[in-house]
Amino acid sequence: MKAANYVDPGKIEMRADATRPTPAPGEVLVAVEACGICGSDLHMYRNDSYRDRLARKTPEGYEVPGHEFAGRIAELGEGVSGWTVGEKVVGVTGFGGGMSEYVTVPVNPYQLVRMPDGVSFIEAATTEPMADGLQMVRKAAIREAENIVVFGVGIIGLGVIQAIRAQGIPAGRIVAIDVQQARLDKALEIGATDVVNARDGDVFAAVAAICGTEEGYRGISANVPVIFDCAGYIAHMAGPPPLETALRLVSLQGGRIICFGGFEGAMTIDMGPIIQKEPVIMGSNGYAPEELVQALELMRAGAVDRQTLISHRFPLDDISEAFETQCRPDAVKVVLDIREGAAA
Structure with missing residues (x-):
């Protein structure tokens, strides 16, 4: 064969x-x-x-x-x-x-x-990457009007956006971050409200301009309670890993970071915001069996393209x-x- x-x-x-x-x-x-x-x-x-x-x-x-x-x-x-x-x-x-x-x-x-x-x-x-997105959204437990950031809008990150929209979750801003403009354009097409090209400058400043900021004894943050890291760590890419930027961005309290992207080896990041902000950092690996079925049903019904x-x-x-x-x-x-x- x-x-x-x-x-x-x-x-x-x-x-x-x-x-x-x-x-x-x-x-x-x-x-x-x-x-x-x-x-x-x-x-x-x-x-x-x-x-x-x-x-x-x-x-x-x-x-x-x-x-x-x-x-x-x-x-x-x-x-x-x-x-x-x-x-x-x-x-x-x-x-x-x-x-x-x-x-x-x-x-x-x-x-x-x-x-x-x-x-x-x-x-x-x-189907499998769509089910991965459904699990990440389930784990994030998004509440009404919460702003969301999605790092990496390949098939997984785009699936996260589709999962949010298809399930009618009343999110606030949905900000897609990537270094490829074609993917950012596709993110807007399927439901992101805003996009940030990480090659264009300071990601924190760009997201804060979209979502607003929070300031208190815990420090300064963007108003972003939910972050999906679908990019992981790509060794040849310049700049801090997305997880480090996510820790800077995530809300001062009650934030959730869901990590899915793969890691090409060990990396060094500033972990200080974990203590300052007390975010929940969750890994996501795969899906529940019913999410495979749900992914196919969303396709059949035309809820996701x-x-x-x-x-x-x-x-x-x-x-x-x-x-x-x-x-x-x-x-x-x-x-x-x-x-x-x-x-x-």
């Missing part, structure tokens, strides 16, 4: 001679129609980060990334009941394998869910170009159209 093979940082190729996997007991084999390139895949592509968790080895030794995909069930493993060959499904794997024609998926509500009618395979390949976030589509044969494109400033989400028929 055809499969992507991650070789080294900056080098990924397509192989046509990979062994088709066989589902183990409790698994199904999925014929993949579409697979997304995730931000974590880019961390690996840049500097080998998370390689042991993002690429599944074939018997030939090929390392196949891809953990967010959609397709049809091609085969049932021993003991699997309640599923049928040919069903349209979304799959999520913990260690890659989805950038290939076939991949095995355990049958459990965290990793396998049925696709509703009216949702394309290309859209469905973005995931197609608008897909900036580029490539066949598996062009896997190297697809990864290079996802690294470009004009790319929002790159999806691999594995069988070049993923519209149905």
Whole structure:
């Protein structure tokens, strides 16, 4: 079968001679129609980060990334009941394998869910990051009129904005921060009220001008109770990590910072505001099973438009170009159209 093979940082190729996997007991084999390139895949592509968790080895030794995909069930493993060959499904794997024609998926509500009618395979390949956004918003427990900042508006940060808007949460300002103008433009299109390009100057001053400031014995802050860090730490980018800026921005008391973005190694930041302001800092890793279903239902109902976030589509044969494109400033989400028929 055809499969992507991650070789080294900056080098990924397509192989046509990979062994088709066989589902183990409790698994199904999925014929993949579409697979997304995730931000974590880019961390690996840049500097080998998370390689042991993002690429599944074939018997030939090929390392196949891809953990967010959609397709049809091609085969049932021993003991699997309640599923049928040919069903349209979304799959999520913990260690890659989805950038290939076939991949095995355990049958459990965290990793396998049925696709509703009216949702394309290309859209469905973005289900997992949409569910990630739903979990982050749930954890933030946003209250009426609270201002919100979203650091990093790739597919995850944009999904956070879509989750807020689709659920009718009566937020105050929603400020998107990124260094790529194409992503900031898309954030405004889907529901952000304001954007800040971090390349243009002091982020604290820009956000404070939008949301106002707070001042007291705890110091000076922006009026931003809720911050989503969907950027993490990218080693080659200049300036303080977003988490440090988030700690400066977050409200003087009662603030919540939800961290999702990946970290390319250790980093040094000023942690003083943690003591001064007493914010709650929460990690967010994945989603609840019902949020996979909710993400698909939001797509089916037209409450979120995931197609608008897909900036580029490539066949598996062009896997190297697809990864290079996802690294470009004009790319929002790159999806691999594995069988070049993923519209149905």
